[in-house]
Amino acid sequence: MTIARVDRRSQRSPARSGATGTGHRTSASDLRRRQRRRSRLTALAFIAPLIVYLAAFYLYPLYRNLDLSLRDYTVRSFVQGNAPFSGLDNFRTVLDDPTFGPAMRHTVIFTFASIAFQYAAGLALAVFFNRHFRLAGTLRALFLIPWLLPLIVSASTWSWMFNSESGVINYALHLVGVSPVDWLNSPDWALTSVVIANIWIGIPFNLVILYSGLQNIPAELYEAASLDGAGAWQQFRRITFPLLRPVSAITLLLGLVYTLKVFDLIWIMTKGGPGDASSTLATWSYQLGFGTLLPKFGPGAAVGNILILIALVFGLLYIRVQRRQEA
Numbered sequence: 001m002t003i004a005r006v007d008r009r010s011q012r013s014p015a016r017s018g019a020t021g022t023g024h025r026t027s028a029s030d031l032r033r034r035q036r037r038r039s040r041l042t043a044l045a046f047i048a049p050l051i052v053y054l055a056a057f058y059l060y061p062l063y064r065n066l067d068l069s070l071r072d073y074t075v076r077s078f079v080q081g082n083a084p085f086s087g088l089d090n091f092r093t094v095l096d097d098p099t100f101g102p103a104m105r106h107t108v109i110f111t112f113a114s115i116a117f118q119y120a121a122g123l124a125l126a127v128f129f130n131r132h133f134r135l136a137g138t139l140r141a142l143f144l145i146p147w148l149l150p151l152i153v154s155a156s157t158w159s160w161m162f163n164s165e166s167g168v169i170n171y172a173l174h175l176v177g178v179s180p181v182d183w184l185n186s187p188d189w190a191l192t193s194v195v196i197a198n199i200w201i202g203i204p205f206n207l208v209i210l211y212s213g214l215q216n217i218p219a220e221l222y223e224a225a226s227l228d229g230a231g232a233w234q235q236f237r238r239i240t241f242p243l244l245r246p247v248s249a250i251t252l253l254l255g256l257v258y259t260l261k262v263f264d265l266i267w268i269m270t271k272g273g274p275g276d277a278s279s280t281l282a283t284w285s286y287q288l289g290f291g292t293l294l295p296k297f298g299p300g301a302a303v304g305n306i307l308i309l310i311a312l313v314f315g316l317l318y319i320r321v322q323r324r325q326e327a
Helices: 002-069 075-080 089-096 100-129 136-143 151-161 168-175 190-215 219-227 232-243 245-260 264-269 281-290 297-326
Strands: none
Touching: 002 297, 089 100, 089 297, 100 136, 100 190, 100 245, 100 281, 136 190, 151 168, 151 190, 151 264, 190 245, 190 264, 219 232, 232 245, 245 297, 264 281, 281 297
16 A cells, blocks of 8 residues: 555656646746846837937928928918928929029038038048147147037137128238138128138038047058058058048038038028028028018928938938948
8 A cells, every 4th residue: 555655656746847847947938038028128218218309309300391391381371280282382493493503503512612621621630630749639629629619609700700891811811912802791702701611610520530530540550551661641542541431431421411401600601692692502491481571481391301302312322332342
């Protein structure tokens, strides 16, 4: 009788031990599942503020701007929200407007002249400060001041400097025997004035990005080139510039996107004038939407969407070029 009980217990014990092992495996699987779920919820909690910010300040304004450009809005319908759908009529109105040609031309000149000189000056300064001489850090910090100043301060300062009667620039020209120039009120010089001011503001940004790129170039390459007899210009042409190409590409792209939408600098200095001499797509969009007693919200939004489209095209070109280089 005792032997039979022992046998029954021994027969039942494997089942019990198997059930216990299965229970351990089940509880461990549940624990891992709960940990993964908790990790996902934590990640969503961290990313939720960014999603809300992008939706509120980027996606919704883009949607509203597109809606404005596709409807015939007046002040009354803008408030009540019952503007009729007009399709691409606002874009046709903008393209047929005589102001579109000069505004587009000025935008191209302003943008490409600015980023070309900003990049050239920023690259030269980055190479200069990469030598790590005494007070290099202090001087580099001083070059950041134009970038840190509010644009309204910079624009007001340049307006005073370009003043035809009491400006410091005309005073300097007078000292060297050059007749004064009516910088801000002359159709021939107004666009040049805002380009010069914008170049000064954008140089520090190019300096910072390009200097950071130079730090990633191994010093051993320059030492080897120096041992091979390469001079400073050859080192720059064969080492610095090629290895800096990816950083240069993103610097130029960001400069392009930023310069396309510059409004406050031009508006404070010239208001797009005299006439349309310094008007760009950004200032023209503002003038259409808010610059008159009878605003044209639809055409103004259409001009803004044209700017967005131009920036998007260059962004896609950049992505395509990067993929080709990586391939």
